Amino acid sequence: MAPDDAIAAAEHAMDLSGSDPARARALARGVLDSVPSTGPHREAAAVAHRALAVAARELGDLPLAEEHLHRAVSVAVSANLPHRAAQARLSLVHVRTELGHPEQALALAADAEPHLTPVEVAKLDVHRAVALGRLGRHREAAEHCDRAVDLLGEDARFLAGAMLNRGLARAFLGEFEAAETDLTRCAELARAAGLDHVLTLAEGNLPFLAARRGDLLTAFTAYRRAESSLFGYPERLATMRCDLAEALIAAHLPGEARVLLDLAVPELIAAGAEVALSEARLLRARVELRTGDPRRARESAALAAAGLAAQGRTTLTPLAVEILLRARLMLEPPSGELLAEMLACVDALAAAGHSNASAALRFTSAEVSLQLGDLAAADDQLGRLACRGRGVVTRQATALRRALAGDRRGAFAAVRSGLAEVGAAAKAFENPMVRAHAVREGEPLAELGLALALETGRGRTLLAWTERWRAVVGGTGQPVAPDLDELRAALGDRVLVEFVRHGDELVAVAVTPDRVVLRRLGPFTAVAEATVRLRYGLRRTHLLDGRASEPAGEAAELERLLFGPLRERRSRSAGRGDPLGDRPLVIVPTGTLHTLPWPLLPMNADRPVTVAASAATWLAGSRTRAVPNGRIVAVAGPELRYAEAEARMVGVCHPGTERVVARRAEVTEALDRAEIAHLATHGVFSPRSPLLSSIHLDDGPLMAYDLLRLRTPPRLVVLSACDAGMAHAPADGAPLGLAGTFLSLGSQCVVASLVPVRDEETLALMTVFHGLLAAGHPPAQALTMASAKTRTAGFVCFGYGGQPMATGREGSATQLDQDPT
Amino acid sequence: MTRHPPTIDDESLIAALRLAAGHDPVPAHVSDAARAVFGLRLPGAATARPVATPAPSGVRSSEETRLLRFAAAELTVELEVTSLDGLVDLAGQVSPCPEAGTLVEIRTLHLTQSRELSPTGQFAVTGLPPGWFSVVCHRPEHAPVATSWTRIRP
Numbered sequence: 001m002a003p004d005d006a007i008a009a010a011e012h013a014m015d016l017s018g019s020d021p022a023r024a025r026a027l028a029r030g031v032l033d034s035v036p037s038t039g040p041h042r043e044a045a046a047v048a049h050r051a052l053a054v055a056a057r058e059l060g061d062l063p064l065a066e067e068h069l070h071r072a073v074s075v076a077v078s079a080n081l082p083h084r085a086a087q088a089r090l091s092l093v094h095v096r097t098e099l100g101h102p103e104q105a106l107a108l109a110a111d112a113e114p115h116l117t118p119v120e121v122a123k124l125d126v127h128r129a130v131a132l133g134r135l136g137r138h139r140e141a142a143e144h145c146d147r148a149v150d151l152l153g154e155d156a157r158f159l160a161g162a163m164l165n166r167g168l169a170r171a172f173l174g175e176f177e178a179a180e181t182d183l184t185r186c187a188e189l190a191r192a193a194g195l196d197h198v199l200t201l202a203e204g205n206l207p208f209l210a211a212r213r214g215d216l217l218t219a220f221t222a223y224r225r226a227e228s229s230l231f232g233y234p235e236r237l238a239t240m241r242c243d244l245a246e247a248l249i250a251a252h253l254p255g256e257a258r259v260l261l262d263l264a265v266p267e268l269i270a271a272g273a274e275v276a277l278s279e280a281r282l283l284r285a286r287v288e289l290r291t292g293d294p295r296r297a298r299e300s301a302a303l304a305a306a307g308l309a310a311q312g313r314t315t316l317t318p319l320a321v322e323i324l325l326r327a328r329l330m331l332e333p334p335s336g337e338l339l340a341e342m343l344a345c346v347d348a349l350a351a352a353g354h355s356n357a358s359a360a361l362r363f364t365s366a367e368v369s370l371q372l373g374d375l376a377a378a379d380d381q382l383g384r385l386a387c388r389g390r391g392v393v394t395r396q397a398t399a400l401r402r403a404l405a406g407d408r409r410g411a412f413a414a415v416r417s418g419l420a421e422v423g424a425a426a427k428a429f430e431n432p433m434v435r436a437h438a439v440r441e442g443e444p445l446a447e448l449g450l451a452l453a454l455e456t457g458r459g460r461t462l463l464a465w466t467e468r469w470r471a472v473v474g475g476t477g478q479p480v481a482p483d484l485d486e487l488r489a490a491l492g493d494r495v496l497v498e499f500v501r502h503g504d505e506l507v508a509v510a511v512t513p514d515r516v517v518l519r520r521l522g523p524f525t526a527v528a529e530a531t532v533r534l535r536y537g538l539r540r541t542h543l544l545d546g547r548a549s550e551p552a553g554e555a556a557e558l559e560r561l562l563f564g565p566l567r568e569r570r571s572r573s574a575g576r577g578d579p580l581g582d583r584p585l586v587i588v589p590t591g592t593l594h595t596l597p598w599p600l601l602p603m604n605a606d607r608p609v610t611v612a613a614s615a616a617t618w619l620a621g622s623r624t625r626a627v628p629n630g631r632i633v634a635v636a637g638p639e640l641r642y643a644e645a646e647a648r649m650v651g652v653c654h655p656g657t658e659r660v661v662a663r664r665a666e667v668t669e670a671l672d673r674a675e676i677a678h679l680a681t682h683g684v685f686s687p688r689s690p691l692l693s694s695i696h697l698d699d700g701p702l703m704a705y706d707l708l709r710l711r712t713p714p715r716l717v718v719l720s721a722c723d724a725g726m727a728h729a730p731a732d733g734a735p736l737g738l739a740g741t742f743l744s745l746g747s748q749c750v751v752a753s754l755v756p757v758r759d760e761e762t763l764a765l766m767t768v769f770h771g772l773l774a775a776g777h778p779p780a781q782a783l784t785m786a787s788a789k790t791r792t793a794g795f796v797c798f799g800y801g802g803q804p805m806a807t808g809r810e811g812s813a814t815q816l817d818q819d820p821t
Numbered sequence: 822m823t824r825h826p827p828t829i830d831d832e833s834l835i836a837a838l839r840l841a842a843g844h845d846p847v848p849a850h851v852s853d854a855a856r857a858v859f860g861l862r863l864p865g866a867a868t869a870r871p872v873a874t875p876a877p878s879g880v881r882s883s884e885e886t887r888l889l890r891f892a893a894a895e896l897t898v899e900l901e902v903t904s905l906d907g908l909v910d911l912a913g914q915v916s917p918c919p920e921a922g923t924l925v926e927i928r929t930l931h932l933t934q935s936r937e938l939s940p941t942g943q944f945a946v947t948g949l950p951p952g953w954f955s956v957v958c959h960r961p962e963h964a965p966v967a968t969s970w971t972r973i974r975p
Contacts, residue, residue: 255907
């Protein structure tokens with residue numbers, strides 16, 4: 001082969017290396033086999049090695065790619081071909097970055113640049129952007145891509161690459177619209193040019209972008225699509241999983257993130273993708289720390305720190321050190337030595353540009369100083385934070401500093417300002433799950449407010465502070481508490497008991513007609529475990545699963561833990577009996593208590609009970625008015641023996657009831673028009689992602705997500721299904737699940753079960769319930785009476801259950817409809 | 822959500838052989854982990870092995886079961902697993918209900934929680950890290966019964 005022909009063949013292999021790596025590899029091998037390794041053929045050999053390198057990189061073999069590029073550089077240098085050497089270095093920039101040496105890659109780029117054509121410099125910039133991104137220098141990365149785009153002309157491959165890298169940089173910078181435009185453009189270019197894997201990369205970044213924007217449903221949908229299209233590119237699939245995991249951590253979903261990282265890390269190890277691996281280990285350490293696993297966090301962070309240090313990524317190393325220190329803080333008693341290391345890390349974080357992480361660790365350092373009894377050092381650290389202006393940590397520091405100085409009022413003011421900031425930011429999210437996770441940034445601040453309120457020992461102060469937090473979590477945007485007089489007026493004869501958790505301490509505040517009392521109930525863990533045991537027993541009983549015993553013992557134990565202090569102390573104080581008596585109860589739960597079937601407690605056997613997300617939402621529910629002769633709809637879901645009979649029964653109890661076919665479109669449409677809806681179906685609660693909880697219809701599941709589209713949900717919803725009342729509250733004030741979704745959209749009352757329920761027993765319960773409802777009893781009371789009569793447990797009345805329903809029947813609530821106060 | 826220890830695959834076997842042949846040094850964390858696991862051994866304990874749980878019927882739920890059942894000669898340990906926010910809640914029951922003074926230990930690789938059984942033989946632990954776990958039932962004057970190690974994913 002003549003030298004020129006060999007060069008042309010090698011160039012052709014180079015052209016193909018990105019789009020058809022297997023063919024490029026065969027072609028380049030052919031060139032190398034047919035030319036001598038000396039003399040004028042060396043240029044062709046240099047180009048062929050570069051083509052083999054790019055093909056190897058495409059196929060995921062980074063070490064082989066590096067080897068070929070080193071050969072290409074040395075052949076070119078020995079033949080005195082500086083341009084060819086620079087071209088090989090251009091490709092090496094990318095490979096060295098991926099292998100864990102972004103700093104060195106940038107140095108290589110600087111060496112190569114003088115010998116390259118303008119278009120090649122543009123390509124170099126595209127690769128440089130990746131190295132800059134790895135170093136956390138996203139702004140510079142985006143600028144290099146800007147420069148490249150002007151020069152690249154029609155080169156679809158590099159143009160697509162520039163769009164991809166810029167899109168990612170912009171996503172990190174929070175410029176979501178621009179990022180989406182870039183990624184969309186990248187996908188268009190790749191599709192038109194037949195660059196399938198670039199297309200999948202662009203699509204692979206969509207879940208990351210969506211999660212960064214807080215759109216988790218889109219993120220998971222895009223993830224599943226990308227997962228199948230990246231099949232066969234294990235290293236890229238792993239990188240995509242890491243990207244999504246990072247976004248999920250930012251969205252406070254560490255459990256989901258951990259699943260993805262556990263899948264990604266072994267693949268990255270196998271591919272030798274050191275850069276991505278170190279980042280994945282850093283993320284995993286963060287997740288492990290956040291999910292209460294400090295030992296594993298310490299292991300992962302140590303591996304990440306070693307990897308990052310070896311790669312010269314000094315900007316990320318302090319983040320790994322921070323996790324190491326925080327893990328130690330969870331495992332060891334605080335010490336002066338640990339504190340000194342923490343303060344050194346505070347400075348290192350700040351120097352590396354992680355100002356938020358630095359501030360957060362400084363606050364923790366101040367807390368450690370306090371634990372060590374060094375008030376002056378704590379005050380010094382807090383003082384430095386307090387002058388930062390805005391942000392959760394600043395408010396936290398200001399509040400704690402004022403509290404330490406004895407200025408409780410000032411401390412409360414700082415907490416309130418911080419909660420208002422958090423609330424205003426979270427209000428922008430329409431999806432209640434995203435919102436509930438977004439506000440968790442403010443949790444330490446809310447904790448501080450509660451701690452200060454608890455110190456006052458005053459029930460009304462504690463109630464106000466827990467309500468402020470619940471208002472923020474619930475999406476009002478403002479840390480406001482309901483007016484106590486107004487609340488009392490609406491309560492009438494009822495007693496409201498709000499449970500508040502502070503660390504592992506559980507506290508109850510009871511609002512009775514004549515006082516507000518605060519009682520400390522002891523460790524929350526004991527109550528949480530008793531709740532889990534009770535639910536376990538109840539589930540087993542309802543599943544008729546062999547040896548399960550009646551859950552009465554656990555219920556009595558819970559009653560003692562939750563209400564004992566409220567009732568006993570009262571009876572001892574002169575002239576005042578048990579403040580609960582036989583009054584109807586309104587309960588505002590916290591944490592695991594959202595899963596407790598309250599009517600099951602012995603004292604509630606004949607007592608109407610309603611469960612609300614906050615006192616404020618209960619109060620708002622009490623203001624909802626019935627629509628005279630509103631529509632009633634009934635749905636019977638598939639695969640249930642008694643659902644059909646139940647739907648018919650609803651029609652008998654409430655003449656004019658409309659039967660709606662159990663299909664998603666029809667049911668959604670009916671829910672938007674109905675005043676009362678009864679759904680007898682299978683139900684599924686999804687604890688990991690509560691908005692994926694669903695009821696089963698003929699054409700598939702109707703998820704809580706689907707309900708978010710309703711404009712006017714029914715005033716009363718009866719979910720006659722298993723587990724439909726179950727909720728998970730990432731933060732108090734936003735119980736997420738089917739019932740919670742209806743209530744957050746404006747339903748006044750939802751009756752639903754917290755455990756599996758038996759098909760036949762449910763029909764019996766619901767028959768009595770609807771009979772009582774039609775006779776004018778409000779839902780909470782009707783449910784209590786029906787449960788007692790049929791001895792069927794598990795259903796709970798959520799929201800405001802005190803208003804009778806106008807169901808059109810003679811003698812029904814139409815006449816009884818009245819001001820609930 | 823859960824799976825039992827897999828049989829060793831070819832890659833792990835080759836890796837083990839390489840380690841055994843002294844080609845690669847044994848990484849420090851492997852020895853540490855081995856020592857930790859050795860410390861979890863229970864001499865004389867009977868192993869309760871997993872048995873199938875029947876699918877529920879006649880209820881308004883089509884959910885896949887989250888119940889696990891382990892059986893030894895004379896004891897059955899049943900468990901229900903719930904994952905929340907990356908942590909795991911476990912509830913369970915030992916049957917037939919053992920005598921008073923029976924303790925269960927819920928063991929993970931790094932921490933062990935101990936609970937007294939309720940009068941009906943029930944117990945619960947909340948907020949466990951996901952990963953490998955085993956439940957050990959200590960009855961007075963009996964050899965302990967331990968469920969085979971099982972993995973919970975977050």
